[in-house]
Amino acid sequence: MLNYNQTSIAIRQLLIKGGRFVLLLVVLDLLIGWGLQKWYFSQSSGKYHRITYALQETEAEILFVGTSHTVRHFIPSIFTDSLGMSAYNLGARGQHLYYCDAMLEGILARYTPRKIVINIDRDLFYGQANFDKLSDLKPYYWNTPVLRSHLQQRGSMERFLLLSKLYTYNSTLVHLLRYSAKAQKDFNGYLPLDASMPDNYQPLVADTSGDDFIASEIQVALLEQRIVQAKRAGAEVYLVISPIISGDWIRNRRIEAMAKRQSVPLWNYAQDQRLVGKNQYFGDEIHLNHAGAEILSKDLAHQIKYYSPAMPVLNVNE
Amino acid sequence: MLFNSLAYLAFFPAVVGLFFILPHRIRWMLLLAASYYFYLSWKAEYLILIIFSTLVAYFSAIQMERSDQASTRKLYLSLSVITNLGVLFFFKYFNFVSQSVQSMLDQFTISAETPYFDFLLPVGISFYTFQTLSYTIDIYRGQQKAEKHIGIFALYVSFFPQLVAGPIERPGNLIPQFKQVQTLKYEQISSGIKLMLWGFFKKLVVADRLALYVNEIYGDPQNFSGLTLLLATILFSFQIYCDFSAYSDIAIGTARCMGYDLMENFRRPYFAPNIADFWRRWHISLSTWFRDYLYIPLGGNRVAVPRWHLNLMIVFVISGLWHGANWTFVLWGALHACYLVGSLVLTPIRERFAAALPNALNQILSIIFTYVLVLLAWVFFRAESIDDAFYAVGQIIKLQGPLYYKGFFLIHLVYSFLAIGLLMAVEFYQEWGEKSRLAKIQIPASLTYASLIVAIVLLGVFDGGQFIYFQF
Numbered sequence: 001m002l003n004y005n006q007t008s009i010a011i012r013q014l015l016i017k018g019g020r021f022v023l024l025l026v027v028l029d030l031l032i033g034w035g036l037q038k039w040y041f042s043q044s045s046g047k048y049h050r051i052t053y054a055l056q057e058t059e060a061e062i063l064f065v066g067t068s069h070t071v072r073h074f075i076p077s078i079f080t081d082s083l084g085m086s087a088y089n090l091g092a093r094g095q096h097l098y099y100c101d102a103m104l105e106g107i108l109a110r111y112t113p114r115k116i117v118i119n120i121d122r123d124l125f126y127g128q129a130n131f132d133k134l135s136d137l138k139p140y141y142w143n144t145p146v147l148r149s150h151l152q153q154r155g156s157m158e159r160f161l162l163l164s165k166l167y168t169y170n171s172t173l174v175h176l177l178r179y180s181a182k183a184q185k186d187f188n189g190y191l192p193l194d195a196s197m198p199d200n201y202q203p204l205v206a207d208t209s210g211d212d213f214i215a216s217e218i219q220v221a222l223l224e225q226r227i228v229q230a231k232r233a234g235a236e237v238y239l240v241i242s243p244i245i246s247g248d249w250i251r252n253r254r255i256e257a258m259a260k261r262q263s264v265p266l267w268n269y270a271q272d273q274r275l276v277g278k279n280q281y282f283g284d285e286i287h288l289n290h291a292g293a294e295i296l297s298k299d300l301a302h303q304i305k306y307y308s309p310a311m312p313v314l315n316v317n318e
Numbered sequence: 319m320l321f322n323s324l325a326y327l328a329f330f331p332a333v334v335g336l337f338f339i340l341p342h343r344i345r346w347m348l349l350l351a352a353s354y355y356f357y358l359s360w361k362a363e364y365l366i367l368i369i370f371s372t373l374v375a376y377f378s379a380i381q382m383e384r385s386d387q388a389s390t391r392k393l394y395l396s397l398s399v400i401t402n403l404g405v406l407f408f409f410k411y412f413n414f415v416s417q418s419v420q421s422m423l424d425q426f427t428i429s430a431e432t433p434y435f436d437f438l439l440p441v442g443i444s445f446y447t448f449q450t451l452s453y454t455i456d457i458y459r460g461q462q463k464a465e466k467h468i469g470i471f472a473l474y475v476s477f478f479p480q481l482v483a484g485p486i487e488r489p490g491n492l493i494p495q496f497k498q499v500q501t502l503k504y505e506q507i508s509s510g511i512k513l514m515l516w517g518f519f520k521k522l523v524v525a526d527r528l529a530l531y532v533n534e535i536y537g538d539p540q541n542f543s544g545l546t547l548l549l550a551t552i553l554f555s556f557q558i559y560c561d562f563s564a565y566s567d568i569a570i571g572t573a574r575c576m577g578y579d580l581m582e583n584f585r586r587p588y589f590a591p592n593i594a595d596f597w598r599r600w601h602i603s604l605s606t607w608f609r610d611y612l613y614i615p616l617g618g619n620r621v622a623v624p625r626w627h628l629n630l631m632i633v634f635v636i637s638g639l640w641h642g643a644n645w646t647f648v649l650w651g652a653l654h655a656c657y658l659v660g661s662l663v664l665t666p667i668r669e670r671f672a673a674a675l676p677n678a679l680n681q682i683l684s685i686i687f688t689y690v691l692v693l694l695a696w697v698f699f700r701a702e703s704i705d706d707a708f709y710a711v712g713q714i715i716k717l718q719g720p721l722y723y724k725g726f727f728l729i730h731l732v733y734s735f736l737a738i739g740l741l742m743a744v745e746f747y748q749e750w751g752e753k754s755r756l757a758k759i760q761i762p763a764s765l766t767y768a769s770l771i772v773a774i775v776l777l778g779v780f781d782g783g784q785f786i787y788f789q790f
Contacts (some may be wrong), residue, residue: 006501007338013504017764024768032772157324166775173776174732 033165039176040139040169046179047092048172050189051136055106055144060088060188063107065100066119068093072287073242074117075297076188082301085114089189096123096130097219102137102150104226109146112233115304118223120241120255120266125215138168192290193283201279203246212252220254227262238307239266240300244286247276267303269296319359321568322521329356334575338502346469346496349576353478357442360482364440367405372475374401375450379457379464391458398454406447409440414643442482444640446475448607453489455611462489470496479569483562485583485603492578500577510574512763515770517567522778524737525561528553530730530779532700535722539706544713546722547697551714554700555693556738559587562601586745588692591684592668593657596692604640608633627662631655641699646707650698657691733777740773
């Protein structure tokens, strides 16, 4: 009898105090989450601002898509001057294919740019199933429905976890503080690298083996699917391979075959002698600085300007 | 099934709920089934090993107790010890020994190939093997009565909260608890959940965050400067502490919810003023296991001084080897042995030094010095090879830059320092604040723990990071 009384008291305490605690958590989640949401979407510069702008506002006629190579290598103003079209650089540092794919689908759901330039590099295909990096898109789960299926790849419970506002803004605090404290200057999404490699820097011996860099069938199929969607919507798509300082051989036969199938030009600057090995054009081992980006952007703008669909897929400047 | 997984968040309340609904006499069945299910979720085939280990220890203990003859008792003890250690050796050390022999043969250009088996290390084997060993040794010593109920004994070996990464429990503590009627108590559940929350904070906010930077650096140490390696090592010291103690906290908290008291396994080790005290605060269940079943049987400190020091060396080298089948772990253990022996030899000097300083300053300096020694040893623990370890140590001593913190990692470093700051603030309070005026500041517990959950959800890393000690 004593045990039964103790148990029923314990159950009552658990229900009452536990219930109160859960209520407190829900209130904190809503209040703090609401505050974070306001802060997040009021950002006027930095990573989160660029994602929001790309998904919700831009109507640029030319879009550049890809990783840190994209954000450092393609100067929108050069394309605007050359082609007379507005341009925006969606490149994202530290990101990979699944993020780029989601961003493209999110944008295409809203409008169709006239031209899409996708930078092909090893980093784009890094990590066979790297859905973790899609976490950057969590704040858009509820207001951009096309992103939901992408985010659900992170896990079967993701849709339930995203009911929590706090979880939605997980790991955003430092960025929010950083860009609130000091605005980050970008140029229609382009982030220039001002530094140069030291004069006495000797790049590692280039990998010119001719071996394909790794991109799985699934990843290439995903890229192809998005290219097909973009083309059906009326966009012209271009694939570009930027150089790195050592002049590593960067190509992939699967991607070349896909480009031919879809009649999408693939321009390979991996061994462009104007840039490769030139310390003054690189800010680090794998990214062009502003001077190098100018050379690449001007050349690419020229290629695009005079490209005709009747032309075959080319590898240029080897 | 990881503790930091949604599957466990469903498993835990289901088991605890059923536990209190079922009558006491069949609760052991529920816990045993839950424990085996918990273990099955790792790799079903290895359940056979834990059952085998259980049966060998069970029958050996029964036979030992039945016999009056010392030789028979010794025989059954040997059977249990050799069998269980044999299984541990085969799965954990065979390839290591084989590869070491191969390296030696290669050195002498002897062309012969040593055998190599490709299999996964059974999760928790080091832990449950030691747990069964302590049972059979205690039976042999007459300190423990053999458990006749095979189900209760099997539960002692496989109890899911502490099965895969400890604490390594003693039969005298755990088996009697399984026989006591446990009643649902609010304070128990509340206390258990609070401890689990603290464990989740240490794992998700601190350990998994630090891992992002540490793994990048130690994955290829030859590419990074001494300053970067030093930072990575400091972060690793907190990563491994939080990772391992988090597991223990969640294990102890889970068991506490059901009314079971598991032993304390960590007690703020980085506040230790000397190496001996560090080992009274770090992995307490393992260090006391080695003390009771290896160090004391070797003679402990009740022998001549050189033999005493040798005993310490043996214990710590074996402890290092217990952690992993790699010479880096052996060196890690040996380094700690050197520290201990060194501190004993230098005791007169240490005491003179301490007497010359104010207490508070002496304590601070002692804590810092002890931490630096432990930090140096962590290089060997974390490095993937001896070459990498010595390279890292060499670079750290030179302490040249630049510091690696490119983009992505800069953000993780900021989170890491924030996480360490929160951790140390709490631990500082636990170590000293509870006895000071700080204890008078009353913050409602509900708000404290709600804030903890907010911190976990806002700052935690949720990609299901594996616990480091699972590899042991």
